[in-house]
Amino acid sequence: MPTTSPNVQLLFQPFSGGKLELSNRIVMAPMTRCFSPGGVPGPDVAAYYRRRAENGVGLIVTEGTVIDHPAAAADRDVPHFYGERALEGWAQVVKEVHEAGGRIIPQIWHVGMSRNPATFPESDTKPVGPSGYSAPNVKTGEPLSEQEIAYLVEAYGRAAGEAKRLGFDGVEIHGAHGYLIDQFFWEETNKRTDRYGGGLVERTRFAVEVIEACRRAVGPDFPIVLRLSQWKPLDYKAKLASTPEQLEKFLEPLALAGVDIFHCSTRRFWEPEFEGSDLNFAGWTKKLTGKPTITVGSVGLDTEFTQLFSEGKGANVNGLEGLLERLERQEFDLVAVGRALLADPAWAAKVRDGRTDELVPFSPEATKSLS
Numbered sequence: 001m002p003t004t005s006p007n008v009q010l011l012f013q014p015f016s017g018g019k020l021e022l023s024n025r026i027v028m029a030p031m032t033r034c035f036s037p038g039g040v041p042g043p044d045v046a047a048y049y050r051r052r053a054e055n056g057v058g059l060i061v062t063e064g065t066v067i068d069h070p071a072a073a074a075d076r077d078v079p080h081f082y083g084e085r086a087l088e089g090w091a092q093v094v095k096e097v098h099e100a101g102g103r104i105i106p107q108i109w110h111v112g113m114s115r116n117p118a119t120f121p122e123s124d125t126k127p128v129g130p131s132g133y134s135a136p137n138v139k140t141g142e143p144l145s146e147q148e149i150a151y152l153v154e155a156y157g158r159a160a161g162e163a164k165r166l167g168f169d170g171v172e173i174h175g176a177h178g179y180l181i182d183q184f185f186w187e188e189t190n191k192r193t194d195r196y197g198g199g200l201v202e203r204t205r206f207a208v209e210v211i212e213a214c215r216r217a218v219g220p221d222f223p224i225v226l227r228l229s230q231w232k233p234l235d236y237k238a239k240l241a242s243t244p245e246q247l248e249k250f251l252e253p254l255a256l257a258g259v260d261i262f263h264c265s266t267r268r269f270w271e272p273e274f275e276g277s278d279l280n281f282a283g284w285t286k287k288l289t290g291k292p293t294i295t296v297g298s299v300g301l302d303t304e305f306t307q308l309f310s311e312g313k314g315a316n317v318n319g320l321e322g323l324l325e326r327l328e329r330q331e332f333d334l335v336a337v338g339r340a341l342l343a344d345p346a347w348a349a350k351v352r353d354g355r356t357d358e359l360v361p362f363s364p365e366a367t368k369s370l371s
Ligand SMILES: Cc1cc2nc3c(=O)[nH]c(=O)nc-3n(C[C@H](O)[C@H](O)[C@H](O)COP(=O)(O)O)c2cc1C
Pocket: 029, 030, 031, 032, 033, 063, 064, 107, 174, 176, 177, 227, 265, 266, 267, 296, 297, 298, 299, 301, 304, 305, 308, 336, 337, 338, 339, 340, 367
């Protein structure tokens, strides 16, 4: 029997914070799967999440699931988070995960200007965004009106309310990766001159209104997680905040609006966020806000995830030593795992039980089915 490193047990300590109680520190990262025909997650989706819950994942964050707006999705077969049939499908997902002893929160999503009209030739719905920019210096649409913004804010709020009604354990707002909320954060895509634009703090206003609407819908005790990323798919070097001081100013209104846990998306968890300190993005966010944070990015693997999309690249198994050192220092509280959990539903149980020789590499094939 292989022996389990005592350090590994740090991942299996219970967590209590941000209004959540979890049996361990492992979070399944949100991963779009496009296996919900007509936007309805079926029994295969429920079974897919159930398998991860049965195998020791502490918290599942679902794939991005879109709010009630005609231009919210970028791909077909992405699950909806509105409408009777889709919500019934989600209720079944929650039931199965809970039966298996797991916890689950949906990631609510709107892609903004990232929607490519060519993907939906039958539709005349236009992509929407703060200023109509789909990339830096590429204006392909019109700025959202204040009325449209108010509609979107309410749609996020309704989705959060549905998450609570369906028995989810919280809700994650997708504010990362260059999608709608992040398009408001980023100066390259937000050129507005009204109250939704301006400096970094002013550019948080849309997110603040979304968080407040979600909080109104779920009440004071329901966990709200916000996912953020400095990097954008169009610019890996982009930074919303270039210094800890800027980051503090950026995070403050978001925390005040009602975020309980920040999910800090990076491609490699070991990269320091700013010069002069080893702390990563989750480390700085925890230090500056005092809120619990989730780290993510190449946990257990040797290649970062965007190379899957750009080059169809897989990844080899990697050790967890560096991660565990940071966890031991309490740099962050929770650890999200993406592709390793796609490749292997039993990843968490194998790590827990010291069965490291059974861990499998990540192959792009793993994205092609709901195994
Ligand atoms: C197939 C796939 C789909 C993804 N979809 C989403 C998504 O819907 N929402 C999101 O915030 N991140 C998404 N991501 C990013 C992951 O949540 C995670 O941050 C990334 O894969 C890094 O973790 P890893 O290195 O452990 O895979 C996706 C990643 C992959 C591989």
